[in-house]
Amino acid sequence: MIFSKSLIRGGVHPNGNKQLSNNSEIIAIAPPKYLYINLKQHTGAPAKAIVKVGDKVVSGQLIAKGQGSSANIHAPQSGTVIQIAMHRAAIAGGGEEQMIHLQCDPENQTDSIKLEHDGKTAEELIQIIDDAGIVGMGGAVFPTATKLRSSINKKIDTLLINGCECEPYLTCDDKVMCEQSTQIIGGIRHLLTITGAPLAIIGIEDNKPEAMQTLIDAASEDDNIQVKALPTHYPMGSAKQFIQALCKVEVPKGKRSTDVGVVVQNVATCAAIYNAVRYGRPQTHRVVTISGGALEHPMNIEAPIGTLISELVAYCGGLKESASRIVIGGPMMGHTITNMHTPIIKGTSGVLFLQESELPQYNTSPCVSCGRCVSACPMGLLPNAMAELIEHDDLEAAVKQGLNSCLLCGSCAFICPASLPLTQYFSYANAQLLRQKKMQQKAQLARRLNQQRTLRLEKEALQKAAEKEAKKAARGAARRTRQPTISIKEES
Ligand code: SF4
Numbered sequence: 291m292i293f294s295k296s297l298i299r300g301g302v303h304p305n306g307n308k309q310l311s312n313n314s315e316i317i318a319i320a321p322p323k324y325l326y327i328n329l330k331q332h333t334g335a336p337a338k339a340i341v342k343v344g345d346k347v348v349s350g351q352l353i354a355k356g357q358g359s360s361a362n363i364h365a366p367q368s369g370t371v372i373q374i375a376m377h378r379a380a381i382a383g384g385g386e387e388q389m390i391h392l393q394c395d396p397e398n399q400t401d402s403i404k405l406e407h408d409g410k411t412a413e414e415l416i417q418i419i420d421d422a423g424i425v426g427m428g429g430a431v432f433p434t435a436t437k438l439r440s441s442i443n444k445k446i447d448t449l450l451i452n453g454c455e456c457e458p459y460l461t462c463d464d465k466v467m468c469e470q471s472t473q474i475i476g477g478i479r480h481l482l483t484i485t486g487a488p489l490a491i492i493g494i495e496d497n498k499p500e501a502m503q504t505l506i507d508a509a510s511e512d513d514n515i516q517v518k519a520l521p522t523h524y525p526m527g528s529a530k531q532f533i534q535a536l537c538k539v540e541v542p543k544g545k546r547s548t549d550v551g552v553v554v555q556n557v558a559t560c561a562a563i564y565n566a567v568r569y570g571r572p573q574t575h576r577v578v579t580i581s582g583g584a585l586e587h588p589m590n591i592e593a594p595i596g597t598l599i600s601e602l603v604a605y606c607g608g609l610k611e612s613a614s615r616i617v618i619g620g621p622m623m624g625h626t627i628t629n630m631h632t633p634i635i636k637g638t639s640g641v642l643f644l645q646e647s648e649l650p651q652y653n654t655s656p657c658v659s660c661g662r663c664v665s666a667c668p669m670g671l672l673p674n675a676m677a678e679l680i681e682h683d684d685l686e687a688a689v690k691q692g693l694n695s696c697l698l699c700g701s702c703a704f705i706c707p708a709s710l711p712l713t714q715y716f717s718y719a720n721a722q723l724l725r726q727k728k729m730q731q732k733a734q735l736a737r738r739l740n741q742q743r744t745l746r747l748e749k750e751a752l753q754k755a756a757e758k759e760a761k762k763a764a765r766g767a768a769r770r771t772r773q774p775t776i777s778i779k780e781e782s
């Protein structure tokens with residue numbers, strides 16, 4: 291094992307609370323009666339349903355096709371499509387999305403088959419990943435095939451595998467590393483073929499010794515796969531910080547990791563890649579951490595995509611007390627939901643049921659200019675200054691200060707002695723900027739359509755005038771060429 295000494299800039303040390311759920315094994319639950327399969331499981335456009343109400347489907351069947359760079363979606367369970375309609379989605383700020391409602395038939399499962407997986411070319415492997423609808427499972431939910439295709443013509447020096455899981459409470463990746471190491475290493479071998487990288491490094495925070503040892507053992511015969519321990523330091527799992535810590539290179543602003551010769555994949559994504567190549571298994575399930583002080587028995591559950599959160603809570607023995615907050619993802623970067631009748635998607639790493647005592651206290655006071663938020667910011671920003679600008683509605687100045695580089699990691703808000711909700715300022719500003727951008731785009735579109743209409747009307751008017759002129763000219767010409775009819779009477 292190689293220990294990396296490098297540290298990321300800034301960051302904080304929140305209480306991990308990982309002990310709540312990291313003691314039990316992953317439990318695969320029986321399929322629920324109904325699944326609500328969101329057509330938007332990934333970044334990019336929603337997938338397009340290719341089944342209709344009344345259709346019978348078998349587990350693993352393609353039910354929605356990825357559009358452009360979005361990802362395919364498959365039935366996690368055999369059953370009948372009973373509705374394709376809007377349903378409450380686990381998105382920030384609430385709202386609904388289009389979903390396929392499946393009534394499951396637990397008796398009717400297809401067995402997985404072993405496929406020939408050796409000797410495949412990079413293109414063939416990417417196609418398998420694409421067909422299987424695999425998306426990044428670390429939270430970014432970017433379609434994996436699209437990410438890999440964009441790396442194919444670049445010189446990749448290092449494949450980085452992210453096993454940091456730096457968010458408090460979350461332990462799903464930790465358990466996947468402990469229990470699915472063969473699949474992870476198998477997936478990494480495929481990724482080495484695809485990227486052409488000579489070396490893969492699995493980075494794991496040093497609070498997961500069992501996962502680290504398991505992966506070291508699993509990779510013992512692979513000279514080109516290393517495991518490196520990283521200090522437990524939030525947000526070590528954020529892609530930019532992770533690359534910085536392991537490769538000591540910084541991804542320049544506006545650039546991608548492939549521009550510095552690096553491809554990053556999450557550990558669970560590697561396992562999904564192996565299952566797709568080895569068994570032809572699409573991404574239909576995921577391991578999700580159900581945790582928090584309000585929950586009776588926190589645990590890691592392997593659940594079909596589309597399972598309602600209420601079903602997962604029931605499986606965990608229900609709630610000890612009503613949760614003060616339900617959070618999707620980790621407490622630092624996740625978002626709050628208000629209703630458990632919401633299904634999980636491919637990117638749902640955790641659902642937390644937090645008690646009052648586990649929440650940040652918002653007895654805010656004015657900024658004391660202590661500068662602690664500045665020291666904590668991993669992106670080297672000035673959170674206090676940005677927040678002040680946003681408070682005065684000067685979003686343009688906040689952008690100049692670096693708002694676009696903000697990871698929304700929450701380190702600054704976590705450390706602030708005045709309990710200022712700094713991250714909320716930045717989320718609000720981003721939402722405002724997005725709204726402004728959409729309005730500008732709408733206005734531009736309206737202007738363009740108006741210009742096109744004006745041009746079309748002018749063209750039609752010119753055409754009509756030309757036609758009128760042409761008709762007039764034709765009539766004149768006809769008059770000029772017409773021969774007079776003269777009747778000549780013959781003399782008798
Ligand atoms: S939320 Fe943004 S400003 Fe605050 S520490 Fe993280 S990156 Fe810096």
Ligand code: SF4
Nearest residue numbers: 657658660661663706
């Ligand atoms: S940490 Fe809070 S109180 Fe200190 S400078 Fe930043 S915003 Fe102000």
